[in-house]
Amino acid sequence: MRAIERLTELLAHPTGPVPDDAWTALLCVARAEQLSGALAHRLAGVAVPAPVAPLLAEARGAAAEQRRAALFEAEMARRALAPLGVPVLLLKGTAYVAAGLSAGRGRAIGDLDVLVPREALGAVEAALRAAGWRDVKDDGYDDAYYRRWMHELPPLVHPARDRLIDVHHTILPPTARIAPDAAALVAGAVPLRDGLFVLSPEDMVVHAALHLLADGDLAGGLRNLFDIDRLLREFADADEDFWLKLTARVAEHGAGAPVARAARLAHALFGTPVPGEWRAPAPGDGVFRRRLLARDDWGREDRAATRLAFYVRSHAIRMPPALLARHLAIKGWKRWRGRRGKDRARS
Amino acid sequence: MRHATSRRIGPIGFRIGSDWRAPVALLDALYADYPVPTVADATVRLTATRPWRRRVRPAIALGGDLMLPDAAPLPLEHGLLAAEMAMNLQVALGHRRHLLLHAAAAERDGRCVILTGESGAGKSTLSALLMAAGWRFLGDEFVLIDLASGMARPFPRLVSLKNESVAELARRMPGARFGPVLQGTPKGTIRHLVPDARAVAAMDVPATPALLLFPRFGAARAVRRVDEGEAFVRLTQASTNYALLGEAGFDALTRLVTRVPARAIDYADSDEGVTLVEDLWCAL
Incomplete structure (x- = not known):
C-alpha cells in the first residue's frame, strides 16, 4: 500500500494497524502534504512505536506554535482594521482555529486570509499599509492583474513579523465560471468574541470545496479535503438539518457540482458520513482521487501526466480562453525577458 | 529511490x-x-x-x-x-524537540564547551582538534539543547573541514578516517572527518553546558567577557529554531545564558585556539 493511502486511512481510523517499517514513509508523506500536525492530533492517545511518539509530539508542538502565530496575526489585523467598522471575516486555517473547530486541530497555517466587503477594499488596504503592511513584490503587471482579475488584493507582508495577508472580497476569481454571492457570505457571517467574524458553517464548506476544486491545480489538496471531512463531520453532528441547509446554500452560490464532488471525495478517502443522495458516484471522481494521492513513498509528487492535466484545467476554469492567452503571453514574455536579463548579467 | x-x-x-x-x-x-x-x-x-x-x-x-x-x-x-x-x-x-544552536561542542568530565560563530570562525577545526586532544566530540554543526533539562545532546555528524584545515588536520590526525577531498565546492575545498569511536559510541550521552565561547579566527589573542544579554542576542542569531519554539525556546535560552559563563575569544592560529579553550576551561 502506498504511504499516502495509508495516511488517509489512518486519518480516518487512527487506531488502524501500521507495520513498524511503514512509519518513516508515512511521516514523510504526511509532512509533504502538510498533514503531520493533523495526523499527530488524530494519533494522540493511540499506542505507537517508541521512536514515533516524540515525532508526533514534535508535530503537535509545531502546530500549536502555528496556531498561536496565526491567532496573533489575526489580532494584529483586527487592531489595524477595527477603526473602519467593517466586518472582517477570517478564512481557512485561521478561521478554523479561531472558531475552535476540529478542522483547526494540528492544522498547518501559513498566510492570514481575510474577507471584507468589496466596497471596503480601498479603506482596508490603506489601513493595513498605515499599520506597517507592505507590498511583497513591486511588479506592475502582477499588481494590476490582481486588482483587475482576482478575488483578492495582491498579497501584503508585514516585514517585522514576516507574515503575509491575503485580503479577499469574494472566494473565487470573478473570471471563474461559478460566481458565489459575496454579499451573502458577509451577511451570513458568524461573529467571534473579539469582533472578528468567520463564515457560516455552510459557507465554510462551500469555500473549502471551491478552494479545492474550482480554484487551482489540487496541489496539496489532500489537506484541504481533510478540512472538508472535519467540517462536514462537526457541522452535521451539531445540527441535524445541516445537510438540508447546505443543499439550499450551495444552490444560492451556484456551487452544486464542486461541493457535491468534495463531499463524495471526502467520503471516498476519509469515510466522511455523507447522506445517500450526495453519495452517487459521478464520472471523473476517480481522476480527482488519483490527483489527490499523487505522491510516492519518498514524499515526491508522481503521476506527472495527471498533475499536468489538472494544471491545465486550473487555468481553463480560472478564466475565459482569450483572457488566458493574453495572460500567459505576458507572463511568458516577462519570464523570457527576465531570463535574458540574467544571462546578460552573467556574461 | x-x-x-x-x-x-x-x-x-x-x-x-x-x-x-x-x-x-x-x-x-x-x-x-x-x-x-x-x-x-x-x-x-x-x-x-x-x-x-x-x-x-x-x-x-x-x-x-x-x-x-x-x-x-x-x-x-x-x-x-x-x-x-x-x-x-x-x-x-x-527539528523542534531541542533548541538548536549552530555551534560545535566538546565534552570533558560530563561537562561541555560550546563554540558558536559564523562560518569561518573555526568551530569545526577547533572541535576536531579538541577531539584529538582527548575531549569527547559532540558535534561541529548543531548543539541540541534539551528543552526540559538544559543538557546538550550530541549531534556528532561527520566533521566538515574546509580549506586550510583540510591539510592541517590530515597532518595532525594521521590515524583518523577521512572522506574524499572535495575540490571546488561552493565553500572551497572540503573534506569530511569521521568522529572517533568514542564520540560515536557515546552519542546518546548528553553533557552539561559549562562554557560558552564565541571564537573568531585570524585576530591576535584576546579574551572578552560576554554578559548574559549579549550572549542571549548572539545565540538567538545562532539558533535556527529559537523563534519557532516560542516560549519553550525563550526559557531554554534564558537558562543557558544565565547559568553558563560566556567569553568571546580571538585567536591567530589553531594551536592558540586550542590552548585558549583549555586555559579558559581550567579557570572555570
Missing part, C-alpha cells in the same frame, strides 16, 4: 535516497559505525536535476522533507557534501 540508506546521528534519524550509488556508498562507509534508526525523523533525496542528468554531466538536486526554494544543484563528485547539506537543512528547518 534506486539507492537508499538510513543512519541515526544523536537523536535524529535520517533516511537518504539517491539516484546514484556513489553518495550512498560513501555515506555507508563513513557512517558505518552509526546505528540504523527504526523510524527516520527526516527524509533526504539526492535526485537528478533532469532525467538525463543522471548520466550526462550528472547534477544533484538537493531534496527532502524541507528545502530552501533556491538551493543550487551540485555535481555528482560533491555527492557527500550534497547529502550533508540536505541533512543539515532538515535539522535546521524542521
Whole structure:
C-alpha cells in the first residue's frame, strides 16, 4: 500500500494497524502534504512505536506554535482594521482555529486570509499599509492583474513579523465560471468574541470545496479535503438539518457540482458520513482521487501526466480562453525577458 | 529511490535516497559505525536535476522533507557534501524537540564547551582538534539543547573541514578516517572527518553546558567577557529554531545564558585556539 493511502486511512481510523517499517514513509508523506500536525492530533492517545511518539509530539508542538502565530496575526489585523467598522471575516486555517473547530486541530497555517466587503477594499488596504503592511513584490503587471482579475488584493507582508495577508472580497476569481454571492457570505457571517467574524458553517464548506476544486491545480489538496471531512463531520453532528441547509446554500452560490464532488471525495478517502443522495458516484471522481494521492513513498509528487492535466484545467476554469492567452503571453514574455536579463548579467 | 540508506546521528534519524550509488556508498562507509534508526525523523533525496542528468554531466538536486526554494544543484563528485547539506537543512528547518544552536561542542568530565560563530570562525577545526586532544566530540554543526533539562545532546555528524584545515588536520590526525577531498565546492575545498569511536559510541550521552565561547579566527589573542544579554542576542542569531519554539525556546535560552559563563575569544592560529579553550576551561 502506498504511504499516502495509508495516511488517509489512518486519518480516518487512527487506531488502524501500521507495520513498524511503514512509519518513516508515512511521516514523510504526511509532512509533504502538510498533514503531520493533523495526523499527530488524530494519533494522540493511540499506542505507537517508541521512536514515533516524540515525532508526533514534535508535530503537535509545531502546530500549536502555528496556531498561536496565526491567532496573533489575526489580532494584529483586527487592531489595524477595527477603526473602519467593517466586518472582517477570517478564512481557512485561521478561521478554523479561531472558531475552535476540529478542522483547526494540528492544522498547518501559513498566510492570514481575510474577507471584507468589496466596497471596503480601498479603506482596508490603506489601513493595513498605515499599520506597517507592505507590498511583497513591486511588479506592475502582477499588481494590476490582481486588482483587475482576482478575488483578492495582491498579497501584503508585514516585514517585522514576516507574515503575509491575503485580503479577499469574494472566494473565487470573478473570471471563474461559478460566481458565489459575496454579499451573502458577509451577511451570513458568524461573529467571534473579539469582533472578528468567520463564515457560516455552510459557507465554510462551500469555500473549502471551491478552494479545492474550482480554484487551482489540487496541489496539496489532500489537506484541504481533510478540512472538508472535519467540517462536514462537526457541522452535521451539531445540527441535524445541516445537510438540508447546505443543499439550499450551495444552490444560492451556484456551487452544486464542486461541493457535491468534495463531499463524495471526502467520503471516498476519509469515510466522511455523507447522506445517500450526495453519495452517487459521478464520472471523473476517480481522476480527482488519483490527483489527490499523487505522491510516492519518498514524499515526491508522481503521476506527472495527471498533475499536468489538472494544471491545465486550473487555468481553463480560472478564466475565459482569450483572457488566458493574453495572460500567459505576458507572463511568458516577462519570464523570457527576465531570463535574458540574467544571462546578460552573467556574461 | 534506486539507492537508499538510513543512519541515526544523536537523536535524529535520517533516511537518504539517491539516484546514484556513489553518495550512498560513501555515506555507508563513513557512517558505518552509526546505528540504523527504526523510524527516520527526516527524509533526504539526492535526485537528478533532469532525467538525463543522471548520466550526462550528472547534477544533484538537493531534496527532502524541507528545502530552501533556491538551493543550487551540485555535481555528482560533491555527492557527500550534497547529502550533508540536505541533512543539515532538515535539522535546521524542521527539528523542534531541542533548541538548536549552530555551534560545535566538546565534552570533558560530563561537562561541555560550546563554540558558536559564523562560518569561518573555526568551530569545526577547533572541535576536531579538541577531539584529538582527548575531549569527547559532540558535534561541529548543531548543539541540541534539551528543552526540559538544559543538557546538550550530541549531534556528532561527520566533521566538515574546509580549506586550510583540510591539510592541517590530515597532518595532525594521521590515524583518523577521512572522506574524499572535495575540490571546488561552493565553500572551497572540503573534506569530511569521521568522529572517533568514542564520540560515536557515546552519542546518546548528553553533557552539561559549562562554557560558552564565541571564537573568531585570524585576530591576535584576546579574551572578552560576554554578559548574559549579549550572549542571549548572539545565540538567538545562532539558533535556527529559537523563534519557532516560542516560549519553550525563550526559557531554554534564558537558562543557558544565565547559568553558563560566556567569553568571546580571538585567536591567530589553531594551536592558540586550542590552548585558549583549555586555559579558559581550567579557570572555570
